[in-house]
Amino acid sequence: MRIGVLAMQGAFREHKWAIERLGEEAVEVRLPHHLKDVDGIIIPGGESTTIGKLLNRYKLMEPIKELAAKGIPIMGTCAGMILLAKDIIGSEQPRLGFMDISVVRNGFGRQVESFEVDLDINAIGRVPFHAVFIRAPYVKNMEPQVGILAQVEEKVVMARQGNFLACAFHPELTEDDRVHSYFLKMVKENL
Amino acid sequence: MSKKGTWKVKKGLAEMLKGGVIMDVTTPEQAKIAEKAGACAVMALERVPADIRAAGGVARMADPTVILRIMDVATIPVMAKARIGHFVEAQILEELGADYIDESEVLTPADEDFHIDKSQFKVPFVCGCRNLGEALRRIGEGSAMIRTKGEPGTGNVVEAVRHMRKVMSEIRRVQGMPKDELMATAKEMNAPYELLLQVKELGRMPVVNFAAGGIASPADAALMMQLGCDGVFVGSGIFKSNDPAARAEAIVAATTHYNEPKVLAEVSRGLGEAMPGLEISSIQPNERMQERGW
Numbered sequence: 457m458r459i460g461v462l463a464m465q466g467a468f469r470e471h472k473w474a475i476e477r478l479g480e481e482a483v484e485v486r487l488p489h490h491l492k493d494v495d496g497i498i499i500p501g502g503e504s505t506t507i508g509k510l511l512n513r514y515k516l517m518e519p520i521k522e523l524a525a526k527g528i529p530i531m532g533t534c535a536g537m538i539l540l541a542k543d544i545i546g547s548e549q550p551r552l553g554f555m556d557i558s559v560v561r562n563g564f565g566r567q568v569e570s571f572e573v574d575l576d577i578n579a580i581g582r583v584p585f586h587a588v589f590i591r592a593p594y595v596k597n598m599e600p601q602v603g604i605l606a607q608v609e610e611k612v613v614m615a616r617q618g619n620f621l622a623c624a625f626h627p628e629l630t631e632d633d634r635v636h637s638y639f640l641k642m643v644k645e646n647l
Numbered sequence: 648m649s650k651k652g653t654w655k656v657k658k659g660l661a662e663m664l665k666g667g668v669i670m671d672v673t674t675p676e677q678a679k680i681a682e683k684a685g686a687c688a689v690m691a692l693e694r695v696p697a698d699i700r701a702a703g704g705v706a707r708m709a710d711p712t713v714i715l716r717i718m719d720v721a722t723i724p725v726m727a728k729a730r731i732g733h734f735v736e737a738q739i740l741e742e743l744g745a746d747y748i749d750e751s752e753v754l755t756p757a758d759e760d761f762h763i764d765k766s767q768f769k770v771p772f773v774c775g776c777r778n779l780g781e782a783l784r785r786i787g788e789g790s791a792m793i794r795t796k797g798e799p800g801t802g803n804v805v806e807a808v809r810h811m812r813k814v815m816s817e818i819r820r821v822q823g824m825p826k827d828e829l830m831a832t833a834k835e836m837n838a839p840y841e842l843l844l845q846v847k848e849l850g851r852m853p854v855v856n857f858a859a860g861g862i863a864s865p866a867d868a869a870l871m872m873q874l875g876c877d878g879v880f881v882g883s884g885i886f887k888s889n890d891p892a893a894r895a896e897a898i899v900a901a902t903t904h905y906n907e908p909k910v911l912a913e914v915s916r917g918l919g920e921a922m923p924g925l926e927i928s929s930i931q932p933n934e935r936m937q938e939r940g941w
Contacts, residue, residue, distance in 0.1 A: 464903050465667040465687050467659075486903060487910075502663045503687050503723045510685055510903065534663070547722070567724060567746035568769045570656040573649035590659045591724065591746070608649070629659050 457643055460485040460494035464510040466502020466535060470628035474636040488519045496529045496643035499536030499552075501590065501626050504561065507535055508550035517552070524554055529619040529642040537622040538593050545596060555617045556599035563594040563611065563624070575625070577606045577614060580634040587625035589613075594624050619646060652769030657791035660724065660746065660771060661855035664688055664792075664878055668868065668899050669857065671695045671882040673713070675720040681885070684895035688724040688746070690880065691717040696753050696800030696860075696936070697883035697922065706754040708736040711743055718744065726773070731940050732758025734767075741770040747792070748772050750785075752939035753799050753882075762940070765789030775859065777810045777937060779817035779846070780836030786854055787839040793852060795876070796937040797860015800883050802924040804867045806937060807860045811874045814856065822850045860937070863888070863921045865901030865914050872905035887922035894918050 461471045463484035475482035475498075485491055497520065499507070511517045524530055530552075532540040539551050543558035564571070570591060574584035585606075595612035598604075606614035613624035619642060627635035667687025672678045673694060681689050693709040694702065708729050718725045724746035729736035731750055736757075740748050750763055752775050765772040766789035773792040776782035782793045795814060797807030817836070821843060824832065829847065833840040845853045858871035859880035868879045879902055881895075888894045897914040904910035932938065 463666065466665060467662045469665065470662065487907075502665075502667070505682065505722050506667065506685050506687050509683075510899075513685070513900070514903075549722075561722070566744050567656075567660055567771065568741065568744060569651060570660065571649040571651045572653050572655055588655055588659055590656055590663060626659060626662075629655065629662065 457481065457495045457640065457647070458483060458493055459496045459498060459643065460491055461498045462500060462507070462516075464514070465506055466500040467626065467628050468500045471498045471500050471533075474628050474633050475640070478633055478636055478640055480640060485516070486514065488515055491516075491519050491523065494523070494528065495647060496531070496639065497523065498639070499530065499532040499539050500628065501534035501536065504535035504538035505549045508539060511539075511552075512550050517550070520552060524552070524620075527619055527646055529621070529639065529646055530554065531621040531623070531639045533623045533626055533628065534590065534592055537624055540620055540622050554620050555615070555622060556602055557595045557615060557617075557622070558597045559593045560596050561593050562591050564589060564592055567591055573608060575606050575608065575613070577635070579605050580638050585627070585632060585634060586630055587613075587627070588629045589625045592624045595622070654791065657771035658854055661773070661792035664724070665855055666903060667878045668902050669726065669878070669880045670885055670895060671880070672717060673886075675716045677886060678717045678721045680892050681895060682721055682723055684892060685899035686723060686895065687878070688726055689717065689721055690726045690728065690749060690882075691745075692728050695883040695886055697802070697887050699753060700800040700934075708733070708740065708754070711739065714740070714743055714745065728754055729763070730754045730757040732756060732761050732763060734763045737763055737768060741768055745770060750774050750790070752796060752936045756939050762788050773857075775940060776814065778813045778836070779821070780838040781941070782814060782852060782856070783836070783838035783842040783846070786842055790854070792855050792857070794857040794859040794880055796940075797858065797862070798927055798930070799860045799936050801861050801927065801930070802863040802884060802887070802922040803927060804861045804863065804870065805927060807858050807862060807871060808874065810937075811858050811871060811876055814852070815875045818846055818851060821847050862898075863924065865897045865911060868898045869901045869905040869911050872902055878902065883922055888918070888920060890919040894921070
C-alpha cells in the first residue's frame with residue numbers, strides 16, 4: 457500500500473514514520489504529481505487555515521477531491537479533521553468538506569489548555585489510547601451517517617463517515633500505532 | 648484524568664509548525680498579512696529586530712495591549728518574546744494566553760547569568776542557540792523548541808548558516824561516536840549527558856529546530872531548509888522589504904518546496920527590493936545579538 461501524507465506544513469514526518477513502522481510505503485505530497493498511485497491520504501495536524509490556503513495555492517484541492525470521489529480513504533488529524541469538515545463554525549477558511557460534521561476550532565482553548573488523556577476507542581481495542589490534544593478542535597454537530605468513535609467530556613473527538621476518518625488528537629505523536637493500523641485496514645478493504 | 652502543560656503538548660505544538668514560516672509582526676494588520684501569506688504562526692513584538700537594532704536602548708517584552716490585539720485577529724498561534732532570564736515577563740505572557748514564549752536575545756537580556764527555568768511554566772518556550780551544547784542547555788531548562796540565532800535584523804543570512812551548519816555537524820559527530828566517548832563530549836560541549844545521549848540515539852535534536860536571524864529572501868529560506876532545519880523564522884526580512892505581502896507568500900512557498908528549484912525560481916521573481924542588508928563585520932562585537940545568552 458502507498459499512503460500519501462500531505463507535507464506542506466505540520467506533523468507529516470511523524471505520520472510517515474507511523475506508516476513505515478507498520479510496513480507500508482509513505483510518500484510526502486506537496487504538489488499534485490506526488491498523488492500518483494496513492495491508495496490512501498493522510499492530512500496531518502498543523503494549522504488548518506495555513507494548510508487550507510496552501511492546498512489552493514499549490515492546486516491540490518481538486519486532485520484530492522477527485523481521489524475522494526473514487527473512494528480513496530482519507531484520514532485527517534487535528535487540522536486534518538477541520539479540513540475534512542463541511543462546516544467550520546465561525547470560519548470561511550478553505551476546506552475539503554468531505555464529512556457531514558461541524559467542528560469548533562481550538563475547541564478546548566489556546567495552547568496552555570492543550571492536554572493529554574487516556575481515551576476509550578472501542579474500534580481499535582479495549583486498552584485506552586493515550587491521546588495528545590494540541591489546540592484541538594471537536595465535532596459539535598453531525599449527520600446520522602457519521603459514526604462516533606471517541607469522546608472527551610461528551611465532545612466528539614474521533615468520527616468516521618464511510619472512507620473518511622477524523623481525529624481531533626494526534627495519534628502520530630505517540631508510539632501507539634493502533635489508529636494508523638485502523639486506517640490502513642480501511643485502505644486495505646478498499647483495494 | 649487529563650493533564651495540561653506536559654512536555655508532550657509543549658513539544659507537540661512545535662511539531663505542528665514544522666515546514667512552516669513564523670513571521671514577526673508588530674500590529675494586527677501585519678498579523679493579517681502574515682496569516683494570509685500562509686505563516687504557520689506569528690511572533691508578536693513591539694519592533695522588528697532591524698528597528699530594535701537602529702533604536703538602541705533597552706528592548707523589552709511588547710505591550711500586552713499589542714499582543715492581545717494580535718491574538719484577537721490571528722487564528723494561527725501567537726508567540727511573544729520575553730527577555731533572557733526575565734521570568735516575570737514570561738509569567739505575564741503566560742497569563743495573557745500566548746501560545747509560545749521566545750526567551751530571546753533580540754531583546755536586552757535581563758539576567759547575565761541565568762536563563763528562565765522554563766519547566767515551571769505551562770506555556771512552551773523556544774530559545775536560540777549557536778551550537779548543539781547551547782541548544783541542549785536550553786532544552787535542559789525546559790525549552791520545547793529551538794531556533795538557531797543567526798544575526799537578527801541584518802538581512803544577512805551568513806550567521807544563520809554558520810549556526811545551522813555547526814548544529815548539524817555536531818549532531819552528525821555525536822551520532823557517529825561510540826557511547827564511551829559521550830561523557831567527555833558532554834563536558835566539552837557543556838551539554839547535559841542524557842540529552843546528548845538522546846541526540847545520539849535519534850540522530851537529531853530531541854525537539855523541533857527552526858532557523859532564524861537574517862533570512863530575507865525565498866532562497867535564504869530554502870537554503871536553511873536544505874541545511875536541515877525544520878522551518879524558519881522571518882523577522883525584519885518581510886516588513887522591511889518593499890512588498891511585504893508578496894515576499895511573505897514567496898518565503899512560505901520556498902520553505903514548503905525547498906527542494907524544488909523550479910518552484911524556487913518561479914517564486915523568487917519580481918518581489919521588488921529586499922530589506923537592505925548589513926555586513927556582519929560592520930557591527931561592533933558588543934552589538935551582536937547572537938552573543939547574548941550562553
